[in-house]
Amino acid sequence: MTLPTLPPGASRRQLRKAVLRMRLEMHRQEVRHEVLQISEPLQQVREYGKRLRTGNAPLLLTGGVLALAGLLGGKRGWRRWARLALIVAPLLRRR
Template sequence: MTTPTLPPGASPRQLRKAVLRMRLEMRRQEVRHEVLQLTSPLRQVREYGQRLRQGTAPFWLAGGAATLTALLVRKQGWRRWLRLALILIPLLRRRPPMR
């Protein structure tokens, strides 16, 4: 934020205008900062989805999915879920990125 340049003999009206401009600029920056804070989780999810489609997602995702499947599914049903996951993962990765 830059301070407004005022002539040496500025009138009180000019000083009030300068202070008002500074307050408005500060408020604009505060709102921008808050919006960035609120939308950061959405950006992270979007970037993670792009990395997943590009094939650069971390390997722990696959390991976590396998572990979760093993813990939540009955002993005999895990093969079906594993087969389904092996079919769906390439299809999900092939999906074009959203704009």
Template sequence: MSEQPRLSARPSRQELRKAIVRLRLEVQRQELRQEMHQLMQPLQHVREMGEGLRRQLPASAPLWAAGGAGLLALVLGRNRRLRRMLRLGLLLIPLLLEARSRNRSESGDEKAP
């Protein structure tokens, strides 16, 4: 929370208006922070679930991702542009995950004596 505006002993109307505007802005900022926190809670929950799933099934995670993308392609298969993007994703996800795991293993090998 930010500082409250400081007013002189006998503030002018302009100073009072400025102080009121600053207080309103601060209240709006706090409301936005609270709303964003409430909106982000489900997303955080999904992220935590995904991280837990990745820890439990590290080798088969690309298969789950490919299966989910394939299922999505079947459900939304009539849209050609979406189908092309899903195919590209199916091709790139395993390659990106493999490159990521290689980078992690190489950086871990460098740290070992």
């Protein structure tokens, strides 16, 4: 924050304007700081998503879902999950 430069014999009106500008600048910086703190988790989620899209992660995720479905599902459940995995795998690879 830069302090406004005032002439040595500034009037009361000029001083009030300078104080008001300083308050507005301070408020703007406070709001900016709060927004950065609030949006930090969202930024972390975006970075995590980017890391998942690189390499073999989508294929591994699809395989993991298929393995979980096989372990937790009944006889028919794993077939449905297998179909879903086969449909989703090309879409994940494309991204």
